[in-house]
Amino acid sequence: MNTLYGAPEAAQDRGLFSLSELKPDELSKLVERSVALFRDRDAHSFPLRDRVAGVLFTRTSTRTRTAFQTGVVRLGGTPIAYGPHDLQLNTGESVGDTARVLGSMLDLLVARTSGPLDELRALSTEGGLPVINAMAAQEHPTQGVCDLATLALAHGDLGGIRVMYIGEGNNTAVALAYGIATVPGARCDFVTPPGYGLPDGVLDTARGIAGTAGAELTETHDVADAPEQLDVVYTTRWQTTGTSKADPAWRETFRPFHVDAVLMRRWPQASFLHDLPAHRGDEVTGEVLDGPRSLAWTQAKMKLSSAMAVLEAAADLTTG
Numbered sequence: 001m002n003t004l005y006g007a008p009e010a011a012q013d014r015g016l017f018s019l020s021e022l023k024p025d026e027l028s029k030l031v032e033r034s035v036a037l038f039r040d041r042d043a044h045s046f047p048l049r050d051r052v053a054g055v056l057f058t059r060t061s062t063r064t065r066t067a068f069q070t071g072v073v074r075l076g077g078t079p080i081a082y083g084p085h086d087l088q089l090n091t092g093e094s095v096g097d098t099a100r101v102l103g104s105m106l107d108l109l110v111a112r113t114s115g116p117l118d119e120l121r122a123l124s125t126e127g128g129l130p131v132i133n134a135m136a137a138q139e140h141p142t143q144g145v146c147d148l149a150t151l152a153l154a155h156g157d158l159g160g161i162r163v164m165y166i167g168e169g170n171n172t173a174v175a176l177a178y179g180i181a182t183v184p185g186a187r188c189d190f191v192t193p194p195g196y197g198l199p200d201g202v203l204d205t206a207r208g209i210a211g212t213a214g215a216e217l218t219e220t221h222d223v224a225d226a227p228e229q230l231d232v233v234y235t236t237r238w239q240t241t242g243t244s245k246a247d248p249a250w251r252e253t254f255r256p257f258h259v260d261a262v263l264m265r266r267w268p269q270a271s272f273l274h275d276l277p278a279h280r281g282d283e284v285t286g287e288v289l290d291g292p293r294s295l296a297w298t299q300a301k302m303k304l305s306s307a308m309a310v311l312e313a314a315a316d317l318t319t320g
């Protein structure tokens with residue numbers, strides 16, 4: 001793979017597919033740039049001037065799509081937006097043929113599709129252009145950049161930060177695992193409902209990354225095992241995009257994993273994160289989401305500056 005900062009290994013896929021493929025200093029550079037751009041959104045030199053970026057979303061999106069389209073414009077580029085019904089992919093044209101055509105005209109592609117991560121890699125290799133994963137079932141890497149940047153903005157140095165993620169082990173959780181794994185001395189405890197944990201292999205991969213930084217990652221399926229000391233409580237909605245739950249009683253399984261004021265009282269200093277959209281009354285109460293310790297709305301705003309940081313790095317991979 002050939003990630004945001006180069007270092008090709010195999011075929012020529014370029015862009016951002018998974019945080020597990022970035023070196024720790026590459027990720028921390030993205031986080032720093034996100035914070036800098038959050039503080040001053042004009043602190044750049046229009047790296048996408050004369051560049052055209054496709055923004056392909058075949059799945060719903062509020063924050064990520066708006067952030068990337070706006071980010072392209074703010075960085076001096078021109079976005080071309082495609083929704084779920086626009087491309088001939090929808091009438092059966094192959095990914096390869098689509099990539100070949102898009103790559104001959106566009107400089108960069110931001111994509112959230114219903115296909116696997118490999119489909120995004122194919123768009124890059126067959127199109128010969130950088131691709132940014134704007135969320136796939138496997139991982140939501142740009143959310144991970146945003147989350148670390150939000151924590152860096154609010155907590156300062158991330159070294160030693162203690163995070164609990166409570167909820168389904170979804171795409172957001174995977175990116176968080178890979179992201180926190182790069183932070184020296186950090187700890188992330190995943191408290192996931194039984195049967196809805198992190199995908200196989202994710203903790204092993206994250207622990208492999210963490211080996212260098214000395215971060216610690218654990219997973220439990222019981223809220224009673226939540227850590228005693230925490231700086232951050234992170235949750236996510238119960239219905240992950242593109243998934244359905246076979247068990248009709250799934251809500252009973254998820255209910256003990258909701259975040260309310262009683263739970264938050266266990267960690268009086270902890271801040272609260274949520275990748276949104278939220279369902280008040282399910283995974284979190286309005287009191288917590290809209291309360292003084294919630295960073296969720298700062299986190300949502302950080303989507304733009306973190307998208308700009310990712311686009312800025314991807315601009316270096318464009319050839320036009």
Ligand SMILES: NC(=O)NCCC[C@H](N)C(=O)O
Nearest residue numbers: 064172239240241275276277
């Ligand atoms: N911040 C976002 O990108 N929100 C969109 C949904 C994220 C959530 N992890 C999901 O897959 O449904």
